Amino acid sequence: MNKNSIYFVIPAYNEEKIIGSVLKKLNKNGYFKIIVINDNSSDNTHKISKKYAYVINHKKNRGQGAALRHGINYCLKQSKCKYIVTFDADGQHRIEDLNNMLKPVIDKKCEITLGSRFLCKKSNMPFIKWFLLKLSLVFTLLISHINLTDTHNGYRVMNRYAAKCIEIKENCMAHASEIIDEIGIKKIKYKEIPVIINYNPYVIKKHNFYALIKRSIFVAFKMIIRKFRLLFNNN
Secondary structure, eight states, X not given: OOGGGEEEEEEESSOTTTHHHHHHHHHHTTOOOEEEEEOSOSSXXXXXXXXXXXEEEOSSOOOHHHXXXXXXXXXXXXXXXXXXXXXXXXXXSOGGGHHHHHHHHHTTSOSEEEEEGGGSSOOOOOHHHHHHHHHHHHHHHHHHOOOXXXXXXXXXXXXXXXXXXXXXXXXXXXXXXXXXXXXXXXTOOEEEEEOOOOOOHHHXXXXXXXXXXXXXXXXXXXXXXXXXXXXHHHO
């Protein structure tokens, strides 16, 4: 496996406390094609990231969806890029799970793999997070008609075909549901892979109770609007 054909896309916003250790670990494991999209951070995210990765800076805070879109489009312009990994900047995702995520795509058994924390028994997930994610499974099944165990996991591996097919239009957090919807609409071959999510103190502190509920309601509303637009356009 040529690691130089594997490109990481990592959106980042004010992650100076942890992004250095995340990127350093990727480098240590032989991964150097790392694209950090610095979403107008007000801290030292850019300064730290540029030691280990290529950094794209947004002049305005545009949201995680916009950052992913920008990063994926950049990767598709690189002729050596065969596989794209979307990876979180806050230390949630483990490099130890990457080989299992990559293998089905490299072996052409699917076009995209989706990490699932619910297929792995090891978890220290906060209850409110567990509850909201379980609710989102039902919502996604109703809206996108795709039966997944984890619909809001940012750990993904895709080949160039899948990356070209998936159109991310949502700039903010609704992009996660949008990607699932795109997989269903475009009939992209997918496979869920068990992954361990590291709910470290930094992650838990960053995602508070009220923010999670507010975000979940917002995402649900956006996806309902998207579905109605698609139905209207098809008619």
